[in-house]
Amino acid sequence: MIRLTSLFGFFGILIGLVSCQSEEEIKRQRYITEGILVYKNNCANCHQSKGEGLASLYPPIAKSDFLGDKNKVICLMRYGQQGPIVVNGKPYNRPMPPQPQLSDLEIAELATYIYNEWGNETKLTDVKSIKPILEACK
Ligand code: HEC
Numbered sequence: 760m761i762r763l764t765s766l767f768g769f770f771g772i773l774i775g776l777v778s779c780q781s782e783e784e785i786k787r788q789r790y791i792t793e794g795i796l797v798y799k800n801n802c803a804n805c806h807q808s809k810g811e812g813l814a815s816l817y818p819p820i821a822k823s824d825f826l827g828d829k830n831k832v833i834c835l836m837r838y839g840q841q842g843p844i845v846v847n848g849k850p851y852n853r854p855m856p857p858q859p860q861l862s863d864l865e866i867a868e869l870a871t872y873i874y875n876e877w878g879n880e881t882k883l884t885d886v887k888s889i890k891p892i893l894e895a896c897k
Contacts, residue, residue, distance in 0.1 A: 787871060787883040794872025797865045801858055810877050816853060818846035821877040829870070833889060834896035836866050863889050 799808065805817040812819035825846050826832060839857035843850060861869070867886040874880035 783883060786885075787875075790868045790871035790883055791875055793865075794868035794870075797861070797869050798872055801861065802869070805855070810873070812846075815849070815851065818844070818849070818851045820873060823847060823877065826874065826878045829874070829884075830892050830896070832873075833866060833870055833892045836869060837861055837893060838896060863893060866893070 802820075806812055806820050807817070810819060810821035810823075812821075818825070820826070823846050825844065835855065837858055839855045841854040843852040845851070864886045867884050867889045870884040870889065874884065875882075
């Protein structure tokens with residue numbers, strides 16, 4: 760009898776885990792869908808719709824090695840970026856204006872979109888994980 764209940768308990772946890780994971784997946788898809796829109800409205804002007812950048816003016820985001828420093832990328836989305844930088848071996852030096860209109864959620868959606876589309880991630884960047892990073896880069 761004890762064994763039977765622990766067996767049910769085991770399957771209960773298993774089912775819980777599986778449904779929890781798909782909720783996470785639904786959220787990831789939602790972030791990506793929203794992220795595409797936020798990107799089109801706030802970033803594509805300069806970085807172009809496929810993230811390919813524009814000549815020596817605007818660096819590419821697609822496959823950019825700069826994506827390696829995710830905290831820095833999260834900070835620059837809100838606070839901008841200036842001074843010389845090197846992206847995939849090419850130098851850039853033109854100020855990126857701050858985007859104070861972006862909410863924490865929009866930045867999380869952008870990060871999820873960018874890193875799933877052009878980085879090597881297949882996970883969600885939750886708004887909860889974004890908040891302390893944004894606090895730290897003020
Ligand atoms: C007015 C043009 C402009 C807009 C709008 C803009 N950027 Fe930038 N972005 C730049 C420039 C210029 C740089 C290079 C800054 C430097 O030289 O220091 C840059 C750098 C970057 C970088 C780091 C280098 C790289 O390409 O990996 C990322 C990531 C980035 N921008 C993402 C974004 C995102 C996301 C948005 C939308 C929220 C955005 N940018 C909006 C012009 C822009």
